[in-house]
Amino acid sequence: MRSNSLFLTLFLSIITVLSTSKANNNNIELNKNDLTSSSSFQESLDINILPRDYMLSSFNFKLQSDDIIPSTSSFDTNDNLFTFRKYNGFPKNIEPLLNSANVKTLFLKFTRGHWDSHKWGKLPKNGFSSGGSGVELWSLIEAKDKTEAMDNWSMLMSQLSGMFCSSFNFINLEKITFPKDINSYITGKISVDSLPPLTNGNSYFLMRGSLANEPICTENLSPFLKFLPTKGKVGLASLLDGHILFDSYWNSMSIDLNTVCDFDSERCHYDMKIDINFMINIPKSLARTKRPTPKPIPAEELQCDTSKKFTEWECFPLPDKKEYSFFISEIFGNSIKDRSRLNLLSKSNIRVLGIDSDYWNTAIKVNDELLGTANNQYELNSEAKSEYDLYISTTDNSKLDSNLLKANNPPLHVSRSLTGNSQDKGGLRVTFTNPSQTRDVIIKYYETLPWFMRLYVSSLKISSSDENLSDSDLENLITDRFISLSEIRSKPLHLEYTIIIPKGTTLTLQCDLEKPLLNYEEYPPDANHGFEIESALVVVLDKYFNNKNYFIRTPTLLLSLATPDFSMPYNVSP
Known part of the structure; x- marks a missing residue:
């Protein structure tokens, strides 16, 4: 018994020494480099009500890493073993992914279905955040020539296949193209002046590849949620459910990842934008929630047109009601579990767009209290741990914002x-x-x-x-x-x-x-x-x-x- 106690005491002493040594090394890095955290996280949700009871839900997440510290600025001389890295919510596997294939910019798009522009108007984000049905990938790679760029591409595809549970490894030489007019495809998405400087006489190569009708399922959604510091457990991401997302008429998940440098301060960081959009029909989604298993409507709930032939066996149903009300938890299957406390620069925002306020009402439910605003915009700002839910009602679902509908024409x-x-x-x-x-x-x-x-x-x-x-x-x-x-x-x-x-x-x-x-x-x-x-x-x-x-x-x-x-x-x- 005594020997076990001595062994435990010795073990704890060694752990304490190692922890103190590592902490001292980190403190030296902090003091010598005079570093402060520059990382940030923002999230927002736009709910756009469209004609014929369609609803577009657009989740937007923005992440920024801390400054990337060049290895030459590190004070350690032991093969950068203790080189300082602080992520503060930014996913740790992004930097190795980009560095291994010398990737500076990555645009990744998972899309399922076809966007009906005649019914729904313009695509969200002017169509940049969505691809064709399947998987689409754009990447800016630094390399000496096209042969090296293709080798880097193959390495990138292998890593993305495992990370996203998708068939990226099938985007081989038979599917790769090099866009000629780069500015037409990345205007406003990549600033040439903010890219890292080229080394060893290398050049930048913009490459594109896609897989038509690649199956997309919950296994593809999970990596997107794991990239978020909340892991989809709290904040707006807690609304996302794979069954609702992939049962929609159209859905799109995208990642825009850029390396941004400030040459005055000699610092670089990663910017990541995650967009998740999907289109549903409100009455059909509510009916599916009410009856998950398809069953005939009970006789007492039927609304028949009595001006036409009407018997115990025949019924011409009336058009859908113009008025209805619902909480978004009835459509998404989840309410918002608390707010994210990592987005220090801004609050989590929810906006309801496209409605005529004379015929529509919105409110946010914080625990058991229902609160409304004049502009249909809400912030999740409760200091205490809370549960949020959004309430939407209308007396005439055909009354929408005419100016917004006109601007939404493709x-x-x-x-x-x-x-x-x-x-x-x-x-x-x-x-x-x-x-x-x-x-x-x-x-x-x-x-x-x-x-x-x-x-x-x-x-x-x-x-x-x-x-x-x-x-x-x-x-x-x-x-x-x-x-x-x-x-x-x-x-x-x-x-x-x-x-x-x-x-x-x-x-x-x-x-x-x-x-x-x-x-x-x-x-x-x-x-x-x-x-x-x-x-x-x-x-x-x-x-x-x-x-x-x-x-x-x-x-x-x-x-x-x-x-x-x-x-x-x-x-x-x-």
Whole structure:
């Protein structure tokens, strides 16, 4: 018994010495570098009520790391073993992720579904924070040449695959493109003057890749929540539930990560923005919450149109009610568990947008107390631990903010489809419609097609709904062309066109393509399903938007190729 006591005393003494030594080293770093925390965390939620009872929920989280201390400024000489790093809520795995692949900027987008611009208007964040259906990735990598940049890209994909439980490792050389006109795609998102200085004669390479219709599920949401200092347990993130998010009509999760440097103070830090957006229908979501299992509506709850044939067995239902009220916990399945106490620079904000205050009322429930404001904006500012819930009611759901609806009209409508039903030939058609009757728009059309879609660019035909435009006029509408031809099994086709869409006009581009036969092992497991083709990107460069470019992704395509009989190798006797 005595020996055990001596051993315990000796063990505690060693731990105390080591802790004191480490604390002293940290204190030396703090004093010598005179460091103060510059990290920050902000969160906000915008609830936008749209026509036909649609509701867009936009969660926005902003994180900033402490200053990145260059290794040369460290006072230790033991291989930087005790180099000072203080994250204060910023995720620790970001810095190793970026440094290993020499990545300076990362734009990552998980999107599911197709945005209906005719019903819902403009995309949130002008479309920058959402991609095409599936996974989309943009990265600014420092490297000596393209070969090294591709090696760094492969390393980045391997790490992202494990971090986000997704198939990033399938974004290989056959799917990578190097955007030519960088400014069109990252204007206002990357400041060249704030990027870290290049070393050893390196250059920056902007690279893009995507996976069409990549399955997205709760396993992809979990890493987003783990990046937050609250881990989704408190604050606005406690509202997020995977079942509600992925049962929506459209949803998007994105991360914008930048390395920002101040050359006057010789300091750099990481800026991270996490955006989570999804679209639901209010009555249907409330009905689903009330009846999780689909069941017939009880007879006493039916609202029948008595002006039509009405019996015990027949009922023509009345239109949905114009008035309703609800708490957002009835839709999200959760209330807000307390407020985040890490965002010291600002409070957690909630805004309800798009409503006419004469017909709509909002209030926030703090514990059991209901509080309202005149501007439908709320802060989570209770000092005591509290539970929050947002209340929304209306006497006429058709009364919305007309000015906001008008400003929400998209500047362009785009559709893309495959033509032809042959197994070896077909075509690609893209249609652009400018709804404005007063001004033209200038767009950047960005297309990436796999090598097995052999597009004949020389067969391009342009047509317009304006019969007054001649063939030469139509040709002049394409002011700039960039074409990078595909290479079999190693490189996709990459097109970038700058096009003028006249006011009130529909412009159609159409090309012929050839469908080759693939090798036996190149077909997917379900070969008869077809090949998923990623979305095309259209960027509206219209000067009337004050250089705030608007981004549109077309729906994905499903390409059918001639499929061999895979049972033949097993039916032939040796």
